[in-house]
């Protein structure tokens with residue numbers, strides 16, 4: 120499990136395409152590039168599109184020496200994703216919500232077989248200081264565009280591989296996304312996206328993505344590492360609580376093997392978390408706990424459970 124696996128070829132191609140086969144740092148744009156992990160492999164132990172970026176050897180050195188940090192890499196990547204234009208994209212922006220954001224809906228119809236429809240909603244925050252709104256909105260938009268790209272590329276390629284381009288039985292594929300704002304305060308903003316894709320067969324697939332921003336003094340993304348003073352102990356606590364809650368959700372007295380795996384105290388199991396006024400919610404993807412039939416439960420963890428392990432330097436602490 121700890122052994123390093125190669126980045127799948129299709130995922131690598133997508134990262135290079137997104138960057139136009141050049142260094143992702145727009146002031147550099149060197150053509151000698153390799154795909155790197157934003158959060159280092161030694162910590163994440165998995166390949167995810169949103170964590171991969173194309174960098175030239177020079178910029179990669181600057182990252183390794185800490186001269187370019189992770190937050191900057193996320194901004195560079197979001198910028199690239201936002202530049203990727205969609206040919207048939209239509210964006211509709213709604214009236215402002217009283218919480219301080221407008222909802223934009225990205226619609227796209229793919230007319231070439233396999234035909235598809237995309238409808239994804241995402242927020243545009245306005246009630247933040249302007250520079251912060253720009254950063255937050257770029258990252259949100261980047262995440263949405265990445266999801267759209269992933270739907271367009273990978274599953275649609277699979278559909279053609281499975282059915283053949285000229286098949287009379289090509290399914291009409293759909294991709295939809297919605298969001299909710301878990302909390303919005305001057306110091307913290309937490310967003311939850313739900314994406315559902317259908318590419319043929321009996322079922323659609325649902326997965327979650329969440330973003331939590333610390334907004335002051337500057338914008339950065341909160342991950343399970345910064346919530347806890349000692350992230351090992353913090354994740355342990357989170358995991359023990361979630362295993363108990365999931366046992367009662369599934370109505371079993373002892374956790375089954377795939378539940379123990381999917382809720383084990385590793386950061387990738389707890390990536391999809393949102394911050395609320397009185398606690399943290401964790402979304403478990405439908406495949407995470409052992410299969411579609413088990414559904415995608417969400418567990419609410421009150422701050423009182425995590426007390427003592429929370430990092431006073433993280434904005435989440437201020438909610439306790």
Ligand SMILES: [Zn+2]
Nearest residue numbers: 142147175178
């Ligand atoms: Zn470079």
